[in-house]
Amino acid sequence: xxxxxxxLGFEGIEGYHVVVEVNIANGxxxxxxxxxxxxxxxxxxxxxxxxxxxxxxxxxxxxxTANLAPADRKxxxxxxxxxxxxxxxxxxxxxxxDLSESCFIGELSLDGSVRGVVGAIAMLVEAxxxxxxxxxxxSENKNEVSCVAGIEIVPVDNLVQIIGILNGQINAVPMETVxxxxxxxxxxxxxxxxxxxxxxxxxxxxxxxxAGGHNVLMIGxxxxxxxxxxxxxxxxxxxxxxxxxxxxxxIHSIAGVLDKEQGLILKRPFRSxxxxxxxxxxxxxxxxxxxxxxxxxxxxxLFLDEFPEFQRPVLEALRQPLEDGVxxxxxxxxTAVFPSNIMLVASMNPCPCGHFGSSTGQCTCxxxxxxxYLGRISxxxxxxxxxxxEVDAVPFMQLxxxxxxxxxxxxxxxxxxxxxxxxxxxxxxxxxxxxQLGPEQKNKYCKIDDEGMEILKQYFKKLSMSARTYDRxxxxxxxxxxxxxxxSIAQQHLLEALQYRTLDRKYWINx
Amino acid sequence: MAEYSAQExxxxxxxxxxxxxxxxxxxxxxxxxxxxxxxxxxxxxxKKLSFLTEYQKEHLLRSLNQxxxxxxxxxxxxxxxxxxxxxxxxxxxxxxxxxxxPPVLYCIGNVKLLNRDRMLGIIGSRTPTNYGIKTAKKISxxxxxxxxxxxxxxxxxxxxxAHEGALKxxxxxxxxxxxxxxxxxxxxNRHIYNKIRETGLIVSEHIPTVQPLPFHFPARNRIIxxxxxxxxxxxxxxxxxxxxxxxxxxxxxxxVLAVPGNIxxxxxxxxxxxxxxxxxxxxxxxxxMQWFGWRETEGGKDRSIHLESMDIQEQxxxxxxxxxxxxxxxxxxxxxYSPVQLISLLSRLELKELIVKLPGNKYIKT
Numbered sequence: 001x002x003x004x005x006x007x008l009g010f011e012g013i014e015g016y017h018v019v020v021e022v023n024i025a026n027g028x029x030x031x032x033x034x035x036x037x038x039x040x041x042x043x044x045x046x047x048x049x050x051x052x053x054x055x056x057x058x059x060x061x062x063x064x065t066a067n068l069a070p071a072d073r074k075x076x077x078x079x080x081x082x083x084x085x086x087x088x089x090x091x092x093x094x095x096x097x098d099l100s101e102s103c104f105i106g107e108l109s110l111d112g113s114v115r116g117v118v119g120a121i122a123m124l125v126e127a128x129x130x131x132x133x134x135x136x137x138x139s140e141n142k143n144e145v146s147c148v149a150g151i152e153i154v155p156v157d158n159l160v161q162i163i164g165i166l167n168g169q170i171n172a173v174p175m176e177t178v179x180x181x182x183x184x185x186x187x188x189x190x191x192x193x194x195x196x197x198x199x200x201x202x203x204x205x206x207x208x209x210x211a212g213g214h215n216v217l218m219i220g221x222x223x224x225x226x227x228x229x230x231x232x233x234x235x236x237x238x239x240x241x242x243x244x245x246x247x248x249x250x251i252h253s254i255a256g257v258l259d260k261e262q263g264l265i266l267k268r269p270f271r272s273x274x275x276x277x278x279x280x281x282x283x284x285x286x287x288x289x290x291x292x293x294x295x296x297x298x299x300x301x302l303f304l305d306e307f308p309e310f311q312r313p314v315l316e317a318l319r320q321p322l323e324d325g326v327x328x329x330x331x332x333x334x335t336a337v338f339p340s341n342i343m344l345v346a347s348m349n350p351c352p353c354g355h356f357g358s359s360t361g362q363c364t365c366x367x368x369x370x371x372x373y374l375g376r377i378s379x380x381x382x383x384x385x386x387x388x389x390e391v392d393a394v395p396f397m398q399l400x401x402x403x404x405x406x407x408x409x410x411x412x413x414x415x416x417x418x419x420x421x422x423x424x425x426x427x428x429x430x431x432x433x434x435x436q437l438g439p440e441q442k443n444k445y446c447k448i449d450d451e452g453m454e455i456l457k458q459y460f461k462k463l464s465m466s467a468r469t470y471d472r473x474x475x476x477x478x479x480x481x482x483x484x485x486x487x488s489i490a491q492q493h494l495l496e497a498l499q500y501r502t503l504d505r506k507y508w509i510n511x
Numbered sequence: 512m513a514e515y516s517a518q519e520x521x522x523x524x525x526x527x528x529x530x531x532x533x534x535x536x537x538x539x540x541x542x543x544x545x546x547x548x549x550x551x552x553x554x555x556x557x558k559k560l561s562f563l564t565e566y567q568k569e570h571l572l573r574s575l576n577q578x579x580x581x582x583x584x585x586x587x588x589x590x591x592x593x594x595x596x597x598x599x600x601x602x603x604x605x606x607x608x609x610x611x612x613p614p615v616l617y618c619i620g621n622v623k624l625l626n627r628d629r630m631l632g633i634i635g636s637r638t639p640t641n642y643g644i645k646t647a648k649k650i651s652x653x654x655x656x657x658x659x660x661x662x663x664x665x666x667x668x669x670x671x672x673a674h675e676g677a678l679k680x681x682x683x684x685x686x687x688x689x690x691x692x693x694x695x696x697x698x699x700n701r702h703i704y705n706k707i708r709e710t711g712l713i714v715s716e717h718i719p720t721v722q723p724l725p726f727h728f729p730a731r732n733r734i735i736x737x738x739x740x741x742x743x744x745x746x747x748x749x750x751x752x753x754x755x756x757x758x759x760x761x762x763x764x765x766x767v768l769a770v771p772g773n774i775x776x777x778x779x780x781x782x783x784x785x786x787x788x789x790x791x792x793x794x795x796x797x798x799x800m801q802w803f804g805w806r807e808t809e810g811g812k813d814r815s816i817h818l819e820s821m822d823i824q825e826q827x828x829x830x831x832x833x834x835x836x837x838x839x840x841x842x843x844x845x846x847x848y849s850p851v852q853l854i855s856l857l858s859r860l861e862l863k864e865l866i867v868k869l870p871g872n873k874y875i876k877t
Contacts, residue, residue: 199840201839204854357869366638367667368697368699390870392871392872459862462864492855495855496851496855496858
């Protein structure tokens with residue numbers, strides 16, 4: 001007897017169709033799983049057998065062979081417990097139903113209950129694409145897939161229940177999908193910008209960064225509020241679109257870090273790995289290829305506190321994914337492509353002791369120590385950080401200012417408007433924000449009048465800036481103009497942008 | 512290639528010998544005053560030269576051959592070094608009259624500068640404050656523009672700033688090193704070293720390949736003061752190496768001038784005390800010119816032209832910036848402009864080179 005059950009697998013963040021074939025033949029009783037199964041799948045024989053028997057169902061004492069097609073793809077995970085069990089039951093005659101338009105995923109417990117799996121959403125999206133009518137998923141995974149439309153989703157709790165459903169004894173209750181728009185909530189942060197007094201330059205830099213998707217480097221003495229600023233930044237990031245949210249949820253689902261209760265991820269991710277993290281932890285990898293921090297922060301913020309304290313190879317590993325927005329991780333077990341479209345926010349002290357140029361402490365470092373410290377960040381990496389801004393706590397301001405500071409919500413409104421302008425402008429270009437502008441697109445969308453050109457020329461001549469700074473300044477100026485709703489880049493936008501390139505200044509270390 | 516007389520070659524040869532110092536050198540020269548030092552005469556008399564130490568004698572004997580002398584000359588030629596010995600006409604008159612003048616000066620650059628009339632040493636802390644850096648640069652620049660040759664030690668801090676100021680004015684400057692003249696120390700002043708080689712003069716009492724050892728530096732300070740008419744002290748702490756230089760200057764009868772500073776700043780302790788003790792107080796370059804009776808040749812940089820180039824808004828921002836620098840938040844607090852407007856205004860002022868931005872979001876007038 002032969003049974004075919006549809007199931008799914010995933011590689012990277014993309015799902016693919018897997019057919020589980022189960023054949024029962026006469027011969028010496030045995031139970032084999034073939035089709036490049038991983039260790040977890042080989043073990044699933046024991047789970048399947050125990051689960052069927054403990055559910056008081058008939059387990060044929062014959063020669064059973066389960067094949068996972070396509071046979072040349074290595075499969076991992078416990079997703080196939082449920083399909084194999086159903087294959088055995090179909091082939092054994094316990095279930096008599098046409099299952100060609102349904103697919104199944106789920107891990108089995110020895111007592112017959114169905115457990116949640118990682119990557120459910122990635123597989124579900126593939127199931128929709130393949131055109132299946134119905135998918136049976138573990139109840140544990142139902143929150144994460146609640147927004148996916150176009151397929152009937154049936155959450156199941158145990159083997160007995162699903163047999164009942166398939167045999168028509170129990171009515172299947174498909175899940176109701178929730179509309180994404182209703183789910184969406186403004187991403188909130190513990191810290192509101194109105195709680196930070198003064199610090200105008202730093203706050204404004206955060207606003208520009210959020211509006212244009214620019215990477216930021218914050219420089220300041222210890223305790224000046226760099227981390228606070230980064231946390232507050234999460235509160236002014238525009239909400240994600242459904243596709244973005246889906247992508248983020250997929251990645252988190254595959255990495256197994258998704259909160260089962262939470263379901264679809266609605267807030268932009270904010271990841272802040274410690275500076276002792278390895279390059280694998282950041283970029284992704286491992287024997288079973290897993291996404292790293294840079295992919296977990298996809299569509300969100302990757303915050304690297306104490307930037308120069310990260311090992312050099314770790315930082316250099318960030319360069320390519322920052323540029324391309326994707327990272328390809330190759331291991332012996334396979335190759336995976338993870339998206340890594342992030343906004344990098346880094347923070348650092350201005351010198352080893354942390355007080356160079358500070359109003360609150362006296363710096364004890366000499367020039368060469370400072371140069372060495374700053375040298376830990378390579379030029380190419382520095383190039384990818386569009387905005388450099390200094391953060392310095394000024395007690396004087398905090399005491400004397402009675403003005404109400406702007407709230408995050410007010411800033412968010414401006415950011416959203418600026419993002420909207422960019423989305424409109426870059427329709428069909430394949431990009432969403434100013435930070436992604438390529439050289440050709442830059443020339444097309446960032447026109448500068450003669451007066452502006454004169455300013456840039458003077459600036460480069462007098463402050464001996466490098467040519468590569470030029471691009472960054474123009475992109476920042478474009479975002480500043482967008483925040484203002486201005487059509488073209490005007491003088492004042494350029495002049496403002498010039499103040500956000502601190503580390504380019506030659507006298508940074510030369511006094 | 513530089514031409515040397517036989518006697519000059521003799522001096523260079525003798526000076527280059529390891530362990531030789533100016534005092535022993537002078538004794539040796541005096542001993543042979545009438546006949547001149549020759550290889551054979553030293554070989555014969557070595558036992559009688561009781562004023563030399565055993566170490567000096569050993570090295571003297573080892574270097575008693577023509578091959579050694581030739582190698583020294585080759586080394587000088589290779590690094591483009593001009594050796595100016597005390598018997599040469601180019602040797603500065605001022606320097607001859609100090610207690611232990613270096614017998615030979617090894618120079619790279621414009622040797623004519625050695626005999627300039629207007630020479631001023633600018634010295635000070637190796638770890639100055641912004642105020643010190645700014646002042647040293649400014650005064651040095653203005654002096655250089657008025658034909659004063661600025662002498663200093665090319666160390667970090669005030670020394671480097673003094674040279675930078677003079678170079679900015681495209682004026683003359685001499686750097687006295689504590690190593691062989693072809694070695695740039697500290698490395699971070701490479702840009703200054705390279706420029707001075709071209710337009711100024713590098714001087715050292717050490718032959719090439721001599722490393723910058725710590726005890727060389729106090730000794731080179733006597734050359735800085737020896738070359739100069741006087742010295743100007745800009746910032747030095749209570750226990751600074753600068754004090755040694757001041758001692759040299761006073762021993763050699765050079766005038767000491769000082770730039771006053773904030774009484775609460777450690778770095779201003781020495782100059783303020785010098786003033787208290789009666790040293791001349793210097794506020795700008797003209798005080799120095801007047802003290803030495805030098806006439807202005809060109810006049811200092813006219814700042815009023817720059818000031819006129821500002822519009823009313825820019826002027827209001829410029830006026831609230833403190834002389835010691837003001838933070839962005841402070842400026843914003845004192846003015847009514849919106850922060851975004853203020854950022855643009857600051858950029859404009861920066862473009863006009865009227866202010867610069869320092870670490871810590873601080874703006875300071877140039």
